[in-house]
Amino acid sequence: MGFWKTITRKEDPSVYQDKDSHLIRSLRVRDFLALGVGTIVSTSIFTLPGEVAAMHTGPAVAISFVIAAVVAGLVAFAYAEMSAAMPFAGSAYSWITVVFGEFFGWIAGWALLAEYFIALAFVGSGLSANLRPLLANIGIKLPASLSNAFGTSGGVVDLISLIVIALVAILVSQGVKDAARVENVLVTLKVLAILLFIVVGATAVKHSNFVPFIPKYRMTSNGAFGGWQGIYAGVSMIFLSYIGFDSIAANSAEAINPGKTMPRGILGSLAIAVVLFVAVALVLVGVLPYQKYANSAEPVGLALRSIGHPVVASVVQIVAVVGMFTALIGMTMAGSRLIYSFGRDGMLPKFLGTLDEKNRPNHALWTLAIIAILIGAMFPFAFLSQLISAGTLIAFMFVSLGIYALRPREGKDIPTPAFKMPFYPVMPCLAFLASLFVFWGLDIDAKIYAGVWFLLGLVIYFTYGVRHSYLNKTEKD
Template sequence: MGLISLIALSVGATLGTGIFVVLGEAAPLAGPAVVVSFAVAALAALFSALSYAELAGAVPVSGSAYSYTYATLGEIVAWVCGWCLLLEYGVSVAAVAVGWGSYLNEFLGSTIGWRIPDALSSAPSDGGIINLPAAVVVLIATAVLLDGIRESARVTTVTTMIKIAVLIFFVVVAVTAFNSDNLHPFAPMGVAGVSAAASMVFFSFIGFDAASTAGEEAKNPQRDLPRAIIISLGIVTLVYVLVALTAVAAVGVDDVSSSGASLATVLEQVAGRGWPATILAAGAVIAIASVVLTVLYGQTRILVSMSRDGLMPSVLSRVGRKRVPTVNTLVVGGVVAVLSALVPLGELVNATNIGTLVSFALVNIGVLVLRRTKPDLPRTFRTLVPLVPILGVGLCVWLLAHLPGVTWLAFALWSGVGLVVYFGYGRRRSALNRVAERETV
């Protein structure tokens, strides 16, 4: 993949449920100041993106933050990071798939007047039996990935351009109903509300690092990976701020948060239940499906790296004739399909955020360590050290502090399971341990 494909991969993995759905979840927390929450989350992502860019240029391999921490902080820290990334990528795919189901229902309702029954489109805790659309889109994305990375990259590039066009269309329509009265009071919940919303909408920026998982498929990884990460984050931030501002100003916070398909609801308020809302829903169905594809791709490549290091079973890194890790892809697709079918959106978003913020903090620390231990290592991009990594860690910790207690409890349980797997399986079978044993002999 060249620079354009890598940018499309990152933008494609980022632009999706975050703005199409999570905006409606976060707006009640901050009021109109949810726009500021997006800016704060973007700032936190920016510092981590700069650290990612330096490590992507210095350690241009697949595996994203896992590989970077392995190279800089050692095996056990890399395991913790990789375990967090499994949570980030796997759970975020499930969250994205749940959002896709909401827009599919909106599209079906506006075109043929029929919606999938709640029993078959909602998680059990939301009053349904199974979220069938969410599971189906994950299985479709799994099938596309099994067809090879070249085909997946082409699909991603096309769908990314479609989703940007759809969001620009939304801004153009929504701005016609711009009403500054809807922006007052601007921050009814104060700084606490803005912070809580920022912790939630950080989910919207997850995926900009997807290019860093494609080190082995990139034509010129040292040159193109840093560029792709920074350019994609800039594109995404601009789109998010414009969409959030025009949505809230057009209809107010209450209407933005009244539906799972929040942006389609905004256009229904602005233009009536007509073609604008239908176009938006159709575009969202395509856009969010592409996020499922790209983030699922990232998940499989992280597992490949962990498997090659001996921390996961070797079968997960075996590739077929199309250079696709077939067993890995099938396992990931199956697990994520079950999650998306049974767990509601809000819980998935918060679980994703905590795993992501921990892994981002470790990447920032990795930059500091590598600058100290390998100061002469060739780097195609250099961030401002130590300022940027320290600010990156600080903002990650700040956002972590505003996540709910139940999310921390779930993360503690997940981490405990991860440590049991590491000490019970990975540590004894790791490549690093095998090298140490040979040297001892």
């Protein structure tokens, strides 16, 4: 078989349907809404609006959030159609393998895997950084060796990050239905805390803090500030906040009535997240001049204390830490299903694609958790944020273009989905260009790390995946 035919060999969607049939369909719309909101509205809603306002946008941070939401929304429509038509584990990896072929599916999935490995370690480290001050207030202080990544500020291992990732893995290993129940409760608490901040903070908003809404453009040590250049720089930083809806699609093989459940879960959770992000951003810059948030790790707490609400600030901070578990749960569920799908197809060792006696992909789950713990132990918090958006945006571009290959097959070998991306064929192109637009705005380090990860993926594919994949074995039989 020629090289091009090898890398473009496509999986029959009925094969994935059969392979994933042992996964238990137990998740409803409310579970996916909680999963999506819990993953999207993570630690970033409590920190990112103030940081971006101080570094790049001023009061126009709300515009950056809206633009980033439009980009994410365009891609979310593509995700909604794909997941409704092909409710398989692995999301973009499985879809692209069906519509474009094995190699392109691997690249899309490999890019997403970077998101899950790094984001899990990133949120674990962020939870640790926010929990340690709360513990210190009650007299519990960990030594530097147990508070930081290896070689960072005297650190050996971030013990809290290790523990929370392991605890979440234990929870998810009991089954997605139990994990979804916990997720629903924690997301409710987190949303209530956000609404509490919005209501209390809105009483102290000053119009003068919004003037000028878009500051004059200038270059700073952090890059562009003010003008549309600063807003664009803010979009690239903020986009990290919206990528969590992929975690919903990765679990579509466990959805009840996925044709309706998946689009409602994906688009609904994104809509809720946009409203919350924009509202928090506007209240933050309205309460205090945006310059006050420079180098602040807790802008929400700073704003509340400045207007005389220290108790509310403490409550929000505590709930914020607890709420980070929702992101860990969502990413652990999604990442483990992606690794399971790699093993299922022979792209990685097949034990990763096996289910336990209760039809749970726990081999993949513990592989994800152990690698995330190791990454969090080896790399500092700031380093971990570089690769998350880059890998996800690559997958987003594949999925957007994949709609063009999907449509001609709907109603034939792929069922006609209950939901379709509107304004076809224009919107898929806009989704692709919008994702490319955000990717282009990432800093050079993110692009370099993405390139290194891409090359590693090529090595694994051509030395292992291309020979061990089930498509290769099927052709030989």
